[in-house]
Amino acid sequence: MSRSPYSSAGRLCFRCLRASKQSRSTRSFASTASANQPPAASPRPSSNDAAPADTTHFGFQTIAESMKESRVGAVFSSVAGNYDAMNDFMSLGIHRLWKDHFVRSLDPGHPSSISPSTPSSGWKILDVAGGTGDIAFRMLDHATTIHNDTSTSVLVADINPDMLNEGKKRALQTAYARSGRLEFMEANAESIPSIPSNSIDLYTVAFGIRNFTHKDAALREAFRILKPGGIFACLEFTPRLSNPLLNAVYKRWSFGAIPIIGQLVAGDRDSYQYLVESIERFPSQDEWRGMIEDAGFVTPQTAWEDLNGGIAAIHKGMKPLR
Amino acid sequence: MSIPTTTLTRSLRRLPRSLPPPARSLTPLLHPRHYHDPTAPSPAPYPPTETAILTASLLRVPTSGFTPTTLTLGARDAGFLDVSTNLLPNGVFDLVLFHLATRRLALRSEVQFVEGEGELGVGERVRGLLWARLRGNEAVVGRLHEALAIMAQPTHIPASLTALFTLSSDILHLAGDTSLDTAWYTKRASTGALYAAAELYQTQDQSTDFRDTARFLDDRLEELRVGGEALGDVGEWVGYAGRNLVNVMRSRGVRV
Numbered sequence: 028m029s030r031s032p033y034s035s036a037g038r039l040c041f042r043c044l045r046a047s048k049q050s051r052s053t054r055s056f057a058s059t060a061s062a063n064q065p066p067a068a069s070p071r072p073s074s075n076d077a078a079p080a081d082t083t084h085f086g087f088q089t090i091a092e093s094m095k096e097s098r099v100g101a102v103f104s105s106v107a108g109n110y111d112a113m114n115d116f117m118s119l120g121i122h123r124l125w126k127d128h129f130v131r132s133l134d135p136g137h138p139s140s141i142s143p144s145t146p147s148s149g150w151k152i153l154d155v156a157g158g159t160g161d162i163a164f165r166m167l168d169h170a171t172t173i174h175n176d177t178s179t180s181v182l183v184a185d186i187n188p189d190m191l192n193e194g195k196k197r198a199l200q201t202a203y204a205r206s207g208r209l210e211f212m213e214a215n216a217e218s219i220p221s222i223p224s225n226s227i228d229l230y231t232v233a234f235g236i237r238n239f240t241h242k243d244a245a246l247r248e249a250f251r252i253l254k255p256g257g258i259f260a261c262l263e264f265t266p267r268l269s270n271p272l273l274n275a276v277y278k279r280w281s282f283g284a285i286p287i288i289g290q291l292v293a294g295d296r297d298s299y300q301y302l303v304e305s306i307e308r309f310p311s312q313d314e315w316r317g318m319i320e321d322a323g324f325v326t327p328q329t330a331w332e333d334l335n336g337g338i339a340a341i342h343k344g345m346k347p348l349r
Numbered sequence: 350m351s352i353p354t355t356t357l358t359r360s361l362r363r364l365p366r367s368l369p370p371p372a373r374s375l376t377p378l379l380h381p382r383h384y385h386d387p388t389a390p391s392p393a394p395y396p397p398t399e400t401a402i403l404t405a406s407l408l409r410v411p412t413s414g415f416t417p418t419t420l421t422l423g424a425r426d427a428g429f430l431d432v433s434t435n436l437l438p439n440g441v442f443d444l445v446l447f448h449l450a451t452r453r454l455a456l457r458s459e460v461q462f463v464e465g466e467g468e469l470g471v472g473e474r475v476r477g478l479l480w481a482r483l484r485g486n487e488a489v490v491g492r493l494h495e496a497l498a499i500m501a502q503p504t505h506i507p508a509s510l511t512a513l514f515t516l517s518s519d520i521l522h523l524a525g526d527t528s529l530d531t532a533w534y535t536k537r538a539s540t541g542a543l544y545a546a547a548e549l550y551q552t553q554d555q556s557t558d559f560r561d562t563a564r565f566l567d568d569r570l571e572e573l574r575v576g577g578e579a580l581g582d583v584g585e586w587v588g589y590a591g592r593n594l595v596n597v598m599r600s601r602g603v604r605v
Contacts, residue, residue, distance in 0.1 A: 133435060138418060150432060228432045256430040325398050329438040345436045347398065348428060 156235020158190025
């Protein structure tokens with residue numbers, strides 16, 4: 028498909044403007060977290076250059092904050108159809124292994140072997156930016172086949188209706204389409220007022236959070252909706268590998284080859300240029316861990332897990348009980 | 350079994366709110382010191398949240414073993430959700446390491462030696478400490494083989510060996526062995542090997558009060574002593590013969 032990335036921008040714009048206005052308003056959260064939190068509206072200076080308050084990064088470009096969502100929306104609308112094909116080309120299929128590992132390490136689902144006398148309602152999982160259902164299907168598969176748990180449910184939230192449609196289409200090919208365990212919802216992760224506070228067991232976001240305009244706002248929203256003891260888990264690319272030599276090769280590959288593959292396979296170079304630039308803009312593992320802690324989460328001692336020498340990393344954080 | 354949670358939390362309460370990122374090690378210290386202070390309380394091996402989950406889980410080990418199920422039950426007992434076990438990056442292996450670390454740290458408070466009159470030698474103290482550590486397994490002894498199996502998994506072997514080394518080092522330190530010579534390594538290696546063998550024996554011990562394990566431990570210590578003496582004798586003989594050989598050669602005009 029060779030749609031221009033900007034053709035759908037106008038269509039998405041209205042929703043985006045509304046959403047970004049919401050996200051800038053200050054909200055109050057659980058008492059323990061608010062004490063050491065930065066003010067809601069000030070973005071953490073994670074990148075080296077300080078952008079003015081109302082502009083943000085779109086890859087290497089600086090654009091108005093209100094524009095970012097529509098631009099990102101355009102990118103993902105453009106790639107939705109051949110999202111998997113492109114991921115396979117770019118990561119040589121490894122993204123599937125990462126997602127498998129991500130889900131397996133989270134181990135979703137109530138083990139049926141434990142206390143069959145007390146009926147449990149299963150986990151409530153929210154998969155943010157999971158439009159195509161990649162993570163959601165794996166979660167449900169894991170809960171069903173490993174733990175024999177048919178009550179765990181996944182709510183897939185994505186800002187982009189094209190990605191959601193792709194996921195709904197794929198869901199029809201699984202057993203979960205009409206099981207009531209899978210739901211799709213169009214939402215901006217920076218503010219999801221339709222989800223009540225303290226209601227979610229597990230919040231996941233895989234290869235999505237780097238596209239958010241206000242990552243700190245999204246983290247605080249995750250903190251709000253998670254139950255005490257609930258886990259925030261994030262699978263995301265990292266800006267650089269620990270080994271400088273491998274990093275040089277990897278950067279050569281991502282900046283040299285990936286936009287060209289995008290041009291050849293999807294007929295859309297700009298979207299893939301944005302994808303690699305957005306990876307470069309994402310905070311390093313240590314900075315990102317700091318942001319997760321700033322939102323109030325408790326992080327594990329080994330704060331993150333690097334995958335394939337640090338091309339991607341899994342971060343986790345738990346909402347404390349008090 | 351008694352895990353000194355009260356002392357752990359007490360020492361934690363004194364810590365500053367923002368801690369430096371802990372290093373990735375077996376028993377990560379909350380505040381790494383750059384000197385050794387034997388009078389300072391030992392830092393807690395895990396942060397408070399993990400400690401709460403793991404302490405509750407350990408109480409479940411006798412019934413459900415070193416398994417993910419135990420962790421889930423422990424998390425529930427401590428008031429957390431099933432999903433909260435994700436805070437432990439190594440899963441059940443963290444439970445094993447927690448058991449090792451708490452039992453090792455408990456040696457400091459549980460074993461007291463008499464000073465002055467009737468003082469025990471270093472060898473006797475090492476025996477006492479090894480025995481106290483083996484008794485520390487009492488609560489989980491029926492499931493100890495599971496812990497050993499998890500520790501023997503290839504990815505866990507480095508951390509397991511580190512735990513064994515830390516234990517033997519602690520035992521020798523508490524026994525008052527302050528020597529700093531080449532035997533530093535061999536002492537730790539032999540103490541560690543001895544403990545590992547005794548613990549393996551303990552998993553199969555059917556006798557009351559681990560009497561067989563105690564006998565096994567004494568036999569191995571005796572072998573170590575006899576073996577060490579024999580090795581010392583051999584070394585002495587080799588040195589004597591070597592010197593003689595050199596002197597014989599010199600007397601024959603060889604320039605050595």
